[in-house]
Every structure is written in C-alpha cells, then in structure tokens.
Amino acid sequence: MPFTIDFLDDGRVLEWEATAAGAVVTETDEYTPRFYVAPRDPDADLDLTALQSMYDQHPDVDATEMVSRRPGFRRDEESVLAVDVEHVNCVTGLARQTRQLSDYPVGDLACFNVDLSREFRYCLENGVDPTPANELSTLRLSVPVAETSNDLYGELTVAGETITGSVEDILTGVRANIETRDPDVLVCSTSEIIPTLYEMATVASIDEFTLSRWPGVDYQQLASQSTYSSYGQVGHSPARYNVPGRAIIDESNTFFYGETNLDGVLDLVSRSKKPVQELAWASIGNVLTAIQICEAHDRGVLVPWNSWRHEFHKPMGTLHDADRGGFIFAPEVGLHENVHELDFSSLYPNIICTRNVSPDVIRCDCHSDREDVPELGYSICDTRGYLVDVLEPIIGARDDIKTAIDRENHRDDPDEDRLAELEGRSGALKWILVACFGYQGFSNAKFGRIECHEAINAFAREILLEAKERLEAGGWRVVHGIVDSIWVTPDSDVDDDEREALETVAANITEAVEIRLEHEAQYDWVAFVPQRESDAGALTRYFGNVAGEDEFKIRGLEARQRSTPPFIKEVQRDCLDRLAGTRSPDAVLRRLERAIEALHNGEVAVERLVERNRVSKPLEGYTQNTQNVAALKRARDHGLAVHPGQDVEYVVVDDEKTSRDRVSLVHEDVETYDASYYEKQLVRAVESVLSPLGWDRTEIQRTIAETREMNLSAFTEFGDN
Incomplete structure (x- = not known):
C-alpha cells in the first residue's frame, strides 16, 4: 500500500510504501493511463473507428480498444473508445484533440476520465489502496514571513529548532535532519521552501544536498501558483512541488490538515483513494468527488470531463417553490x-x-x-x-x-x-x-x-x-x-x-x-x-x-472572527463572563472602560492588536485607500508577495491617514498603535454583547463619555481642594 507515487519523465512510476524499517520503493515502467471517448447523446449513432484510427497513429498513444462502459449513471453499457496513453502528462492534450473534432468527422463527442489527479488516477486504475500500512514519519520545515521574499534564507526552523547563520549552516541543519529522521512526510510552512533550498545549495556549490529519496531527481514542479474565486471568496493556490519518495504538505495550501490533523487526512485517504500529498491540497468538494468517482468506478460508470447535465423542465410554479x-x-x-x-x-x-x-x-x-x-x-x-x-x-x-x-x-x-x-x-x-x-x-x-x-x-x-x-x-x-x-x-x-x-x-x-x-x-x-x-x-x-459549566457557545461575534485582534476577543469574552455573573450592563461597561483606558495608556502589547484580513484582489485592483491597501503597499516595499486569497497581518498605527503609514506589518518593529481606532473596535464588540438587552453603540458611547466627564470632574474638584 504505497503512501506516495512518483511519475518520472521517462514514464517510470515509483510506488513508495512505509514500513517499520523505512520506505520501500517498487518501480514499474508498464503504466499507461487511460481515458475514454463516447457520443455525448446516448441516442446518437456515431462511428468511432475514424477517431480510433487517428489515435492509433499518434506517438503519445500506446493502444486503443472498443470497450463496454456506462457513460453516465442514467445510461446503460455501450461501446466506447478507450485510449491508453504513454505518459500521464499527455492525457489532457490528447483528450483536447477529441474535443476539437467534435463536429467533424465523427460527430458530437464527450471525453471521460480526463481530469483526474495523477496519483488518484493511478490508484483508481490499478486498484491500489494508498492508505499507509505503518505510521508515517514527519518533519516540519518553516520560515518566518519576513524571509519568504528572500532568494536565500537567513533563518529556517527544522523540527522545532531554529537555525540561523550562513547558507551552509542552514543546509547542513536540514540535511542532518533528513538523514537522521528520514521523513515520509515533509510539512512545510510554504512549498517555496523546497526550490529555495535547492537554489541555496547551488549558490553554495553544495552538490550533494537533496531532499529526495530517488537518485537523480531532486524535485518536480507539479503546478504553478494561481488565484481563483469560489462562492464569492477569492483564494490563492501556491505552486505545488513533489519530492520523490516523500509526501509534501504545504501548510499554506491545505484544508484538511489545517482543520484536522494527519489522522483526519489519513481517514479520508482510505475513503477517497487519494494519497496523502493530493489529499492534503484537495478541497472538500475535490475529496467528495473522489469518493463518488470510486463508487462510479465500481459500478462501471465513467467520469465526465465536463458536466453537461441539463436541468429538467419545470412549471413556473415549481420553479418558485x-x-x-x-x-x-x-x-x-x-x-x-x-x-x-x-x-x-x-x-x-x-x-x-x-x-x-x-x-x-x-x-x-x-x-x-x-x-x-x-x-x-x-x-x-x-x-x-x-x-x-x-x-x-x-x-x-x-x-x-x-x-x-x-x-x-x-x-x-x-x-x-x-x-x-x-x-x-x-x-x-x-x-x-x-x-x-x-x-x-x-x-x-x-x-x-x-x-x-x-x-x-x-x-x-x-x-x-x-x-x-x-x-x-x-x-x-x-x-x-x-x-x-x-x-x-x-x-x-x-x-x-x-x-x-x-x-x-x-x-x-x-x-x-x-x-x-x-x-x-x-x-x-x-x-x-x-x-x-x-x-x-x-x-x-x-x-x-x-448550563452547569463555565463555558459559552458563541456564534457570529467578534470573538469568533478570524480577523479580530486577540485583545478585542479577550475583552469581549471578559464582558460575556461579567454579563453571565451579574446580568448587569453596568458591569460590562466598567470592563469596557478599563480596556479603553489601557489602550490610551499604551498598556496593550502591539502583538495583541494584530488584524488579519484576506486580500481579495491585486494592489492595482483597489480603488479605495483601505487598510488592506496600506498593508499591501508596505508589503511591496518590503519585497513581500501577497496574492489575492492570501492573508495580510498588520497593526493599525494611524487610521486617519490614507497612505501606507496607516498600518505597520506584523513582522515590522511596531512601537505604537492607534488607540482611538481600537477603541471603536472595542465598542463594536461590546455592542454585540449588550444589543440583546436593548443597548446600541450610540448609547454605549454616550454612557462612557458621561463616565469620563464625571471622573474628570471629580479629579478636578479633588485637585482644587
């Protein structure tokens, strides 16, 4: 049961299995991935022999044959063209040629089993279960945000130990951990660590440096970085890399590993037949689709390249309902x-x-x-x-x-x-x-x-x-x-x-x-x-x-929002505690007043005021001078690339400004903050706590102002006496 599968340029495939004594590799050069072609219309009487003849002469095609398969769950078995391809990287290009021939000479055709990720395809076609039989060993590599813009790292954390110094020092530390631990999984804070380490080795003329378990192949780039939109949210997918013999988990590009842990990932590996590396970067829908594809495969149903299911006719009243x-x-x-x-x-x-x-x-x-x-x-x-x-x-x-x-x-x-x-x-x-x-x-x-x-x-x-x-x-x-x-x-x-x-x-x-x-x-x-x-x-x-516990269930409040600074979250939770203990808005307001006082006295550490927001577009795409724009400008000044879909972290230092001086990035040496701005955020958070009792922001601000005036008046009278 291989936990990762590598595809070499010469067509060989490497299956790596985790054992108690270390990883064992099995090599094969007989794998030919397969896709299918069938008429889009089940009632169409199309002759596929012309297309088969064309593919038989193609240098990237190993073989073709007519087989019986179901082109859909609502279709019976019918004769379809199966095309065996020399290399997994050629599947999409060959299928695209079929699409270009849709109108001539063989009619309206559809392709199936085309856009499957390559390790998943291999497991599906060969009946391979990629669930590891033994526990996987892991090694974590991470770099601080400030280092990500550098061509050469001056700091790198390996297995929890931070290494600083020369390029040679860092590479020596990485190599020592690779040799000692021989990890099956490399967990990287960003996948760019992999090519950067090799670039550092080139600069330092260290020829023997490698992360790979397979001689002669250091790493492969599987995909370039991209930006996408899903359900109204902009996301960023960083470049993906492969190191032969080891699965890569990119912490900046993983949902399931980030939301659960390696055990959660492995559970889904066993159900989806997607190996660890592919499961780690896959979306929820991608994994759900893989599980459905496994079921379809067991039923002899092919996987459409593109969905073309029409919506059934409905009367207007049914559409409304x-x-x-x-x-x-x-x-x-x-x-x-x-x-x-x-x-x-x-x-x-x-x-x-x-x-x-x-x-x-x-x-x-x-x-x-x-x-x-x-x-x-x-x-x-x-x-x-x-x-x-x-x-x-x-x-x-x-x-x-x-x-x-x-x-x-x-x-x-x-x-x-x-x-x-x-x-x-x-x-x-x-x-x-x-x-x-x-x-x-x-x-x-x-x-x-x-x-x-x-x-x-x-x-x-x-x-x-x-x-x-x-x-x-x-x-x-x-x-x-x-x-x-x-x-x-x-x-x-x-x-x-x-x-x-x-x-x-x-x-x-x-x-x-x-x-x-x-x-x-x-x-x-x-x-x-x-x-x-x-x-x-x-x-x-x-x-x-x-009931019966010192615990709150919170939904939708600032304390649950990822962008809220830790200090604001802490104060809101304290206010909830006070409301629970006293049911008194006055007790909540007194906590708010102390928090505001601490802000204006400079008693709040700047790291507790960090905001984290997602960037929705490139810097040039913004028309308003928002905090995100100011942060992006500062990031550009520091050589940091922040792509749409990624987060930017900053402290607001002067919200009245519209320039890049409005904020400071989290990794900068921030010495001050805009107390008035964070006061507004506190009031907003406390409004969420008191609004069910009939309080709004205006009343909260008025009450606080009156308290301040009373305190100032008492202080003045005391001074006069």
Whole structure:
C-alpha cells in the first residue's frame, strides 16, 4: 500500500510504501493511463473507428480498444473508445484533440476520465489502496514571513529548532535532519521552501544536498501558483512541488490538515483513494468527488470531463417553490432563560440516505406519476441511488467515532493521543458531510444535479416544520430555528406537570422523521443578537451560557472572527463572563472602560492588536485607500508577495491617514498603535454583547463619555481642594 507515487519523465512510476524499517520503493515502467471517448447523446449513432484510427497513429498513444462502459449513471453499457496513453502528462492534450473534432468527422463527442489527479488516477486504475500500512514519519520545515521574499534564507526552523547563520549552516541543519529522521512526510510552512533550498545549495556549490529519496531527481514542479474565486471568496493556490519518495504538505495550501490533523487526512485517504500529498491540497468538494468517482468506478460508470447535465423542465410554479433554502425561524432578539438546543444528526446527508435522494434516481422516468418530494412533486426511483452508498458508510463511521470520543472522555484517565486521533477523523468526516448537500447544486460537480439540491431542501423544511409543531404541542416554545437546529424554552403558558419531557418529544420526532434529533446542549440563558442596522434577529449571531459549566457557545461575534485582534476577543469574552455573573450592563461597561483606558495608556502589547484580513484582489485592483491597501503597499516595499486569497497581518498605527503609514506589518518593529481606532473596535464588540438587552453603540458611547466627564470632574474638584 504505497503512501506516495512518483511519475518520472521517462514514464517510470515509483510506488513508495512505509514500513517499520523505512520506505520501500517498487518501480514499474508498464503504466499507461487511460481515458475514454463516447457520443455525448446516448441516442446518437456515431462511428468511432475514424477517431480510433487517428489515435492509433499518434506517438503519445500506446493502444486503443472498443470497450463496454456506462457513460453516465442514467445510461446503460455501450461501446466506447478507450485510449491508453504513454505518459500521464499527455492525457489532457490528447483528450483536447477529441474535443476539437467534435463536429467533424465523427460527430458530437464527450471525453471521460480526463481530469483526474495523477496519483488518484493511478490508484483508481490499478486498484491500489494508498492508505499507509505503518505510521508515517514527519518533519516540519518553516520560515518566518519576513524571509519568504528572500532568494536565500537567513533563518529556517527544522523540527522545532531554529537555525540561523550562513547558507551552509542552514543546509547542513536540514540535511542532518533528513538523514537522521528520514521523513515520509515533509510539512512545510510554504512549498517555496523546497526550490529555495535547492537554489541555496547551488549558490553554495553544495552538490550533494537533496531532499529526495530517488537518485537523480531532486524535485518536480507539479503546478504553478494561481488565484481563483469560489462562492464569492477569492483564494490563492501556491505552486505545488513533489519530492520523490516523500509526501509534501504545504501548510499554506491545505484544508484538511489545517482543520484536522494527519489522522483526519489519513481517514479520508482510505475513503477517497487519494494519497496523502493530493489529499492534503484537495478541497472538500475535490475529496467528495473522489469518493463518488470510486463508487462510479465500481459500478462501471465513467467520469465526465465536463458536466453537461441539463436541468429538467419545470412549471413556473415549481420553479418558485424549488428556489427556496432550508427552514428558518427568525430568532427572538433578547436574553432567554433555560434554553435547550436540539440538532438533527447530519440532517442533509441523512435525508439523502433515508429518502434515497441521488442524481441517478431523482425524477426517474419509471415513476414519473409519483410525487415523492413534498411541495415539488418530484418522483424518486425505488432503485437505490449511488449517493446513498457513498454517504452511508461515512455517516456510520462518524457516529461510531463520536461514540468512541464520548467513551474516551468519560474515562478516569483519557488517552489524549487517542482523543486527538478520533477528533481528527471526526472533523474530516464532518466536512465531507457538510459539503455533500451543497455540492449537488454546484454547476461543475461531476455527478451533481440541481433537482437533488431542491429536493433535499424541501424534505428539510418539512422535517423542521413537523419538529416545531410537535415541540409546541408538547409545551415547548421555539425561540429560534435554522436549517437543522432548533432552540426551545419551556412555554410559560403551559403548566410544568402538563409539559411533555423534552427527551420524549425528541424521541417521537426521531421515530416520525427517521432521523435522530439529538439534545445538543442546555443553556442557563441564550442571547440572540439583532442585525447591525435593524431590530430583526441575526440568524447566526448568538451566545449562550452552557448550563452547569463555565463555558459559552458563541456564534457570529467578534470573538469568533478570524480577523479580530486577540485583545478585542479577550475583552469581549471578559464582558460575556461579567454579563453571565451579574446580568448587569453596568458591569460590562466598567470592563469596557478599563480596556479603553489601557489602550490610551499604551498598556496593550502591539502583538495583541494584530488584524488579519484576506486580500481579495491585486494592489492595482483597489480603488479605495483601505487598510488592506496600506498593508499591501508596505508589503511591496518590503519585497513581500501577497496574492489575492492570501492573508495580510498588520497593526493599525494611524487610521486617519490614507497612505501606507496607516498600518505597520506584523513582522515590522511596531512601537505604537492607534488607540482611538481600537477603541471603536472595542465598542463594536461590546455592542454585540449588550444589543440583546436593548443597548446600541450610540448609547454605549454616550454612557462612557458621561463616565469620563464625571471622573474628570471629580479629579478636578479633588485637585482644587
């Protein structure tokens, strides 16, 4: 079971397996990747022999043959052209030639199994499981931000030890760790460390320096850096590199490793058949697609290069009903006592599994007279959908992991390493389950279908409305509900002895809807925050004091936002503590006043005032002189490349300015900050805490100003006496 696979320029493939005695390599020169060509229209009667003849003469083609495959889940087996390619790098170019021939001489064609990542393709085509049989050894390499713009590093941290000095000193330290630890995985703060180290070796004329396990090949560049947009957010993908014999995890370009840990990554490796290196840089949708592709492969279904599924015809009324999201019950702004939060366990994935919602069976021709989906009237075939087979094992595995976590936490002496493993695996599976619903409506999804997205929402609305009705009938008042969660409190109009036990109601709802309704938490109180410019409740901004514990659940507040400076987060959390202990706005305001005083007295360390914001466009693309623009200008002055989609960290030193002097970058020697600016941020954070009690920013500022005047007046009178 190789944990990483290398493709050499001469066509050889190296499989590296982790063993207790170190990595073992298996070499092969017989691998020929394959893609397929078939008519786009299943009813088209096209002759593929002309295309086959053309490919047979191509120097990059090893062989061709006509085989039986299913070009889609809704198509039966038919004759398609299989093209075996000499090298994995040639697949896309050859498939593109087919696309150029779509109109002549063989008709409208579609290509399949084209844009698969190369290690994943190898595992899929050869039936290889890339899950490591032994524990992987790792080595972390990192450089400070200030060094990333340099052609040669003057500082590098290796396995937690910082090395400074000459180029020779740094390379000697890296080489010693490579030889001693012989890592299977290199965890890099940025992938640019790899080519930079080799450049340093060239400058220092150190010929024997290498990170590779394979002689003659130091490293390969797999992809150049790029900027992309996804769901309205701009992201940056740095260049990707490969070191033969070792998997690379780039901390600046990894979701799953950053959100979970190596155990979470390895769990998904076993499910997706994407080796460690590819899994680390893959997005949630990319991994979910890989798991779906594995299921399609087992069913003999080909993977389309481009999605071309048309949306089924719908009457205007159905279009209106379908264009709706999940259930929303607007929160009642204010502070509510004795609140219980109930969540449906993996609601959307379980809807898919219990209602058989899958792209291959939604609105089937064989049951077109049925109306299985509420409100929309879509039919769902009785044949089990492929998406159910994809998700059921993941749902079951996560339930088992959560049970194991709970069992471990209730032990007298919990095993922290075991808990970390379980938490990592649970977190990784959670992200896949979160994404499986939205991906059905994604236009570029390989196997998605918008009707599935609409049906899942329709079922979810019906389930939440039924839950709301049963809870209210049982003597509980719903104070908020959104998508898969409901917050309830005892209805004051119902006597306690007439109120049905919440556990009983939840059990009845679970039985009725076939999806488990879990008691997520009980709160001594929960406060729902109003919208910034409205009295209406904000759907995802609330905080609550967990019953019997010195703990808060916070959503949507500044303390949960990645851009908020640590000092602002700390003060907001302190204010929550004071509100919980006193229920007094005055106690909160006194904490705010002390924080403001500390700011103006210069008592706050500048590193606690660092803001981190994501850059959405190049410097030249901005038209307003924002803080980000000032930070980007300073970064350019320092030779630092900050690309759209990356973060920039700075301290605001004079917010009245519009030049680059408005901020200082975090790695600069910052000696001051704009106390007035951070005072405004504090007031904004405290407004979030007090707004459920009817306070707004204006009233907070007025009260603080009056307190200052009173204190100043008392000080003056004392001085006069």
